[in-house]
Amino acid sequence: MAPNAAADADTFPKLLVRNARIFGARPAMRHKDLGIWQTWTWAETLDNVRAYAVGLHRLGLKRGETIAIVGANRPRLYWSVMAAQMLGAIPVPVYADAVAEELAYVLAHAEVRFAAVEDQEQVDKILSVMERVPGLELMLYDEKRGLRDYDHSRLHAMEDVIGEGHKALAGDPSVGAWLDAEIAAGKDSDPSIILYTSGTTGASKGVVLSNERSIRAASDTVAFDKLTENDVALAYLPLAWVGDHYLNYAQGMVSGFCMACPESADTAMQDLREIGPTFYFAPPRTLELLLTRVMIRMEDAGFIKRALFHYFIGVARRYGERILNGQPVPLAGRLLYAIGSLLVYGPLKNVLGFSRVRVAYTAGEAIGPDLFNFYRSIGLNLKQLYGQTEAFLYVTAQPDGEIYSDTVGPACPNVDIRIAENGEVQFRSPGMFTGYFKDASKTAEAMTPDGYVKTGDAGFFDEKTGHLKIIDRAKDVGRLSDGTLFPPKYIENKLKFYPNIREAVALGDRRDFVAVMLNIDLTAVGSWAERNNVVYGSYQELAGHPLVYDMIEKHVAEVNRSLAADKVMAGAQIKRFLILHKELDADDGELTRTQKVRRGFIAERYAPLIKALYDGSKEADISTEVTFEDGRKGVISARVKIRDMLVEPVPAAMGKAA
Amino acid sequence: MRAPGGPDVAVGDVLLAVENVSLSFGGVKAVSDVSFDIRKGEIRAIIGPNGAGKTSMLNIINGFYQPQQGRITFKGEAHSKMRPHEAATGGIARTFQNVALFRGMTALDNIMAGRTLRMRSNFFWQMLRYGPAMSEEVEHRRRVEEIIDFLKIQEIRRVPVGRLPYGLQKRVELGRALAMEPELLLLDEPMAGMNLEEKEDMSRFVLDANDYYGTTIALIEHDMGVVMDLSDRVVVLDHGIKIADGTPDEVKKNQAVIDAYLGVAH
Numbered sequence: 001m002a003p004n005a006a007a008d009a010d011t012f013p014k015l016l017v018r019n020a021r022i023f024g025a026r027p028a029m030r031h032k033d034l035g036i037w038q039t040w041t042w043a044e045t046l047d048n049v050r051a052y053a054v055g056l057h058r059l060g061l062k063r064g065e066t067i068a069i070v071g072a073n074r075p076r077l078y079w080s081v082m083a084a085q086m087l088g089a090i091p092v093p094v095y096a097d098a099v100a101e102e103l104a105y106v107l108a109h110a111e112v113r114f115a116a117v118e119d120q121e122q123v124d125k126i127l128s129v130m131e132r133v134p135g136l137e138l139m140l141y142d143e144k145r146g147l148r149d150y151d152h153s154r155l156h157a158m159e160d161v162i163g164e165g166h167k168a169l170a171g172d173p174s175v176g177a178w179l180d181a182e183i184a185a186g187k188d189s190d191p192s193i194i195l196y197t198s199g200t201t202g203a204s205k206g207v208v209l210s211n212e213r214s215i216r217a218a219s220d221t222v223a224f225d226k227l228t229e230n231d232v233a234l235a236y237l238p239l240a241w242v243g244d245h246y247l248n249y250a251q252g253m254v255s256g257f258c259m260a261c262p263e264s265a266d267t268a269m270q271d272l273r274e275i276g277p278t279f280y281f282a283p284p285r286t287l288e289l290l291l292t293r294v295m296i297r298m299e300d301a302g303f304i305k306r307a308l309f310h311y312f313i314g315v316a317r318r319y320g321e322r323i324l325n326g327q328p329v330p331l332a333g334r335l336l337y338a339i340g341s342l343l344v345y346g347p348l349k350n351v352l353g354f355s356r357v358r359v360a361y362t363a364g365e366a367i368g369p370d371l372f373n374f375y376r377s378i379g380l381n382l383k384q385l386y387g388q389t390e391a392f393l394y395v396t397a398q399p400d401g402e403i404y405s406d407t408v409g410p411a412c413p414n415v416d417i418r419i420a421e422n423g424e425v426q427f428r429s430p431g432m433f434t435g436y437f438k439d440a441s442k443t444a445e446a447m448t449p450d451g452y453v454k455t456g457d458a459g460f461f462d463e464k465t466g467h468l469k470i471i472d473r474a475k476d477v478g479r480l481s482d483g484t485l486f487p488p489k490y491i492e493n494k495l496k497f498y499p500n501i502r503e504a505v506a507l508g509d510r511r512d513f514v515a516v517m518l519n520i521d522l523t524a525v526g527s528w529a530e531r532n533n534v535v536y537g538s539y540q541e542l543a544g545h546p547l548v549y550d551m552i553e554k555h556v557a558e559v560n561r562s563l564a565a566d567k568v569m570a571g572a573q574i575k576r577f578l579i580l581h582k583e584l585d586a587d588d589g590e591l592t593r594t595q596k597v598r599r600g601f602i603a604e605r606y607a608p609l610i611k612a613l614y615d616g617s618k619e620a621d622i623s624t625e626v627t628f629e630d631g632r633k634g635v636i637s638a639r640v641k642i643r644d645m646l647v648e649p650v651p652a653a654m655g656k657a658a
Numbered sequence: 659m660r661a662p663g664g665p666d667v668a669v670g671d672v673l674l675a676v677e678n679v680s681l682s683f684g685g686v687k688a689v690s691d692v693s694f695d696i697r698k699g700e701i702r703a704i705i706g707p708n709g710a711g712k713t714s715m716l717n718i719i720n721g722f723y724q725p726q727q728g729r730i731t732f733k734g735e736a737h738s739k740m741r742p743h744e745a746a747t748g749g750i751a752r753t754f755q756n757v758a759l760f761r762g763m764t765a766l767d768n769i770m771a772g773r774t775l776r777m778r779s780n781f782f783w784q785m786l787r788y789g790p791a792m793s794e795e796v797e798h799r800r801r802v803e804e805i806i807d808f809l810k811i812q813e814i815r816r817v818p819v820g821r822l823p824y825g826l827q828k829r830v831e832l833g834r835a836l837a838m839e840p841e842l843l844l845l846d847e848p849m850a851g852m853n854l855e856e857k858e859d860m861s862r863f864v865l866d867a868n869d870y871y872g873t874t875i876a877l878i879e880h881d882m883g884v885v886m887d888l889s890d891r892v893v894v895l896d897h898g899i900k901i902a903d904g905t906p907d908e909v910k911k912n913q914a915v916i917d918a919y920l921g922v923a924h
Contacts (some may be wrong), residue, residue, distance in 0.1 A: 034803035035815065145808070146866060266813035 010188035011211040013086040015253045017183060020046035023229045023256040031075045032263035032271055040075060042256065045082075050179055051165030052083035056114070058164065059138060059156065063088035063185075066110045066194065070094045070103070070126070071118025073235040073261045076142045076158045078249065080116035081193070085211075086179070088186055089114075092194045092206070093240035096122065102204070104129035106196050110206060110437065111135050116158065119143035123155070188212035194437050195242050195389050206437030207242075207389045217392045217431025218250035220413045224397065225359045229256035231278045232356075236261075236268040246393040246431075247281050247361075272353030280360040284367040287382075290352055291374060312340035313377075320345075320377030325401050345378040354380050361385050361397070366490075368497040369405035376403065384408045386470055390446065390453050391415075392431030396468045406562075407467035417468065418452065423485060424474040425459045426452040458487060460568045469566070478509030484571030486514060491572060492597075494562060498555045499524040503584050505597055506574075507610060513575040515613040516556070517606065519583050520548060540638055543579045549643060552579060556645055564648035573647045576613050578620075580606075581638035587627045609640060618642055670698040672731075673842060673874050674719065679728030681714055688714040689725070692900045694893045696842065701868050702876045703889035707918055710895040712878045713755065716844050719876070720752050721745040733841070746775060751840035753831045755847045755878075761820035765830045768819055769805060772837030773798040805833045808870070809863060825856040829863070836867060843867070845877040849884055857881065861888055886910065894918070 009015040019028065024043040031038050040048070061067060067084045069091050071077050081091040092110045094103055096118065103125060107115065113135055117123055123141055130136065140158050141147060147155070168175050192211040196204045221227075233252065237244040252259045257279065262271040269290075272280075282290075298309050319333040329337075349355050360382045362372075367384065375382045385397040386408035395417065398409035411417045415429040432453055435443040446454055458477040459470040471477065471487035478486040488506040491514065495504040503519035520543055528551070529536055536542040560573040584590040590602055603610060605624060612620030623637035675695040681688045689711045696702045704712050717723040719730065721740030730737045732748060751772070759768050776798065777784070783791035806812055809829050814822060819830055828848060835843055848864065849857045861884060867873050879885045885892060886906040894902040894909055896918040902909050909915055 034800065034807055035812070036803075145870065149869075263812045264810070270813065270816075 010215065011085070011183075011186040011190065012082065012192055012215070012250075012253055013183045013186055015215065016042075016046055016049060016082055016086075019253065019256050026229055026256065027258040028252075028256075029075050029078065030258060030260040030275070032261070032267070032274075035263075037260075037274070045079070048162055049079050049082040049086060050176075051169055052079050052158070052162045053086040053165065053182075054168050054175055054179060055161035055163075055165035056083055056089075057087055057182075058168070059114070059161065061087055061089050061114055063182075064090070065114070066090045066092050066112045068092050068094055068107050068110065068112040068115040068117075069239060070098075070115060070122045071096050071142065071239065072265060073237075073239055073244070074118060074142055075261055076162075077116060077118060077239060078235075078259070078261075079162075080140070080158070081249065084116075085186070085192060086183055088182065088190060090191050090194055092196070093245065094196065095198070095238055095240045097238075100125050100129045104132040106204065106206075107133045107136060110194060110196075113137045114140070116140045117142070120146035123147060123150070186211070188215075191434065193245060195240065195245060197389050198241075205439060205442055207433045208435055208437050209392050209431070210434050213431050213434070214246075214250050214392055215254060216414075217394060217429065218246065218254040220430060221394055221397070222251055222255045224399070224413055225279070227251060227255040227257055227279060227359070229258075231255065231257035231358070232275060233257060233259055233279045233281075234262060234268070234272050234275050234277045234353075235259045236265070236272075237281065242387075242389040242393050243281060243363075247279070250392075251279075269353070273351065274353075276353060276356040278356050278358045280354070280357045282360070282362055283364040284362055284371065285365075287362060287367070287375060288371055291371060294348065294352070309344055312336075312344040313374075315340050316345060316377035316379075317373070320379060321373060324376055324379060324381065325403065341379065348378060349380065357381065359383070363387065363408070366493045367405065370497065372405040386468060388455060390433045390455075391427060391429050392433065394431065395425075395427050395429060395455070398467070402465065402467070404462075404465060404467060407462055407465060407469050409467050411468070416452075419460060420448075420454075422474060423458040423460065423471075423477055425455045425457050425468065425470070427455065428452050458485075460566075463567060471569075480508055480514070480571065481510055481512050482571070485568055486572050487569075488599075490569070491516070491559070491563070491574070494559045495555065500528070500551065501555060503591075503597065505584075505599070505602055507603075507613065508572065511614060514572050515576040515610075516574050516578075517602075517609065517613075518552060518577060518579050519543075520552065520579060522583070525551075539583060540581045540636065543581060544638070544641065549579065549641065552577070553643055553645070560645060560648050570648070574645055575647060576642055576644055578609060578613065578640050578642045580609075581622065581640055582624065582626060582636050585626075588625075612640075612642060672696070673698045673733065675731040676715075676719070677729045677731070679715075679718060679725045679730070681711075681718060681723055681725045687898050689718065689895075689898045691728075692895065692898070693728075694900065694903055696874060696876055698874055699868070699872060700874060700890040701864070701888055702874075703885045703892045704876065704878050704895065705880075705882070705885055705892060706895035709897070710918075711898040712895055713846060714898075715895065716752070716846055716876070716878060719745070719842075720750050720844055746838070749838075749841035750844065751835040751838040751842075752844035753828070753835050753846060753848060755850060757824070757827045757831055759819045759827060759831055759834070762818055764816050765811060765819055765822070765826075765833070766802065766806070766815045768830055769802050769833040769837050770798065772834035773802065775838060801839075802833075802837055805836050808836070808866070809833050825852050825859075828852070828856075828860065832860075832863060832867075836871065836873070839871070841874060843873050843875045845875060845879075847878055847880060849879060849881050857884060864888060 009018045019042040025041050027039045028042040028045040029040045067089050069077055069080050084091045094106050115136060117139055123139060138154050140156050140161060142158050144157055188211050190211055191208045192214050194206045194208050196206050233248050235248040248259050260275045262268040298306055315336045319329050319337045322329050323337055357380055360380055362382060363385045383398040383403055385394060387393040387395045394412045395415055396409040397412050415427055417427045420426050428451060456474055457470050458472050458474040459468050462469050471490035480486050486508040491506040492504040495501050500521055501518055502521035505517045506514060508514040522539055534547055542548060556574050556577050563569045563573050590598060592598060608622050609620050619639050619641045621639050623635050625633055626636050627633050672695045677693045679692050680690045704715055706712050718725050721742040724739040730740055779790040779794050783789050806815060811829055814826060819827055849860055868875050889906060892906055892909045894915050901914040901918060902912040
């Protein structure tokens, strides 16, 4: 591959032309259709995209205009992106599962005249909000089914548009020459795409990225992970998410690797196995789901298989990580691991579709160390990265051989990171956005005067490894009364990684020390109770059991140890904890419907317990109103015990962010 | 639920006519002197309270029961009785009230089984799975894959149907019936036991099958909402007798139908 892609091709259309020239016969894209994998080479892709661009031009798409892309990962939608870019128009991908309201907002805000959509479902959705998107003139659709009887005055099938383009190109050589000139006219500073943020905090903002910056960032990471035209990725992440556009589209264009589109969202797991990608990304939740599935199936397996599995997973836990990192391992360990590879890890990876994965990333939320280490121990080179749309994804990434479950790695090549006074992570990177679309004030808010982007996340650099650790959203980070940093979510996540702990609420902002209230996981602790002959009648009884308290105390002590290992966090160790007498429940308003803790409400509701945590009492009485599943209300009263924890020695300078 | 703007499927000539058909089991009259027709391209519903003779009527049409009296005209050919194999080769496919699939076989194989009648190569080649049998299988498989795509069941292609939830089994069964490329598709309570979302999906597939493949559909259904939304014409049976026949709106207003469903004081 070309080490310096930016030199010979500074826009995506020019990259496509280059790829067709040097990787012409190699696969650019695959898509499973009617049960068979269809393949398009780079040459064929260029051919189709050129025809598509001509077709779009004839329909009136002009340089600088925007075009919405709505749908799942399908070749023709990616071609829509490429064709629009070829004409100098700006693609605006929108989440396929966006409800009509969100869709209308983005389409109107981005001022699209054109929309390239997947199928009837999306056409119907857009038609239903048509009056709110007055600028929209034309829709193109990929899947013809169900659309035959629609009014086609403002609706075209992509296939037909591409067909028209092919005809025009074949019939008149000047059309091809004109298109070449259009491609050459594209400038590196032109916006290449607008990605709308998901908008969990207020209205979504359109992040504008430019050709030059996108390609520079992608070139850096392609070199970082040594991606080449021989790599394969499964494009199953949402088209509108920066992750897909970066990892698959931009990196694919720069390195020339093949992007495989799954048959449908539901078949992605099977398609993964058939394609056997070499580059893979999955959010922690997906990895957890996969592992759970494997574990459930193993429970159903025969005795010998089960014993074999558990034995060799044990071997992998001992040696796998070290072998992957190239650290010294005793010969016997290597031998056992080799046998395990043959009998367990190899077949397991094959079932999961990971046999050929060379580089895998996870990001998005904190990943449990057990989960992370499991995949690494069976030989999957899973790494973490940290990034955001405004950075065009990458801010930090873990290099091979320097992998820790609780860091997100050092700054990526050419990325400049600093920690602000308030603990916020700020960065400057090659791929950083040029601004929010039509929103200069928001852009100004997100940037520092000297050109750094504010991430809104609080973090610090780990002293031992030099890696960045992200602890929480900056606005959620509090301070203890002595000024020590108190990141509630960071502490809660550490606790929640233990299967026995279902929910945790950390307290400490403007208080003397950190205390937590916990929920045990009834399934996990219940099965532990069964195995240990602990008799209980209800959640409340189990939660108050002294043996359960002992077990949880061990977990809290471990969390304290890991907190103490970081100078910045050492002051935020847990001094006291209690196990709540009832499970936090969305029906009682304690959690949001997405299972997030509602701190303010909990602080009010459990005021007597919180008071007891901080006044030194050994136990406290509480009665709370609960809503039963049938809607009836009742009152649960309990006497909740409180345990004191020993705190690990705190190193000297505490409370100062690194 | 029809696509806006476009015309409905062209409803044409009579595809199947039932004339003065009666069927009794011993002394029990299941169907007596019923006549109606099904026109090409339409969705025709047969409704009625429990025991009205709906399933019997369907069984008469596809030849499973033979009526004692009356005549069935299918594609212009009159039969005093249909035979199941005549019905099948003639282009009538059906699904069942209680799913009747090969439970140990995958969804794909079940739908493939629907192609059996269209297999032309002989038993010998089939056994070897070679030569003409192979090229034929490729063609059939393509058709089956189109149906799998149509019904959006790609993810269960290789799953034995016995392991599938009920709603999906119903969908596979519809797939098998569609694989026969029938001219007339009989659906026996396609929405029975489904939740709202599954019903909506199934309705969509029935409408699309009618629109996309141009299949004429006759269905029995209990859910009145579904019937009124889907069908072009409705025939109402009660105690084996036809009490109404017409468009959903006409039928809804018919006093005899209201009485049959709500009961009247005698």
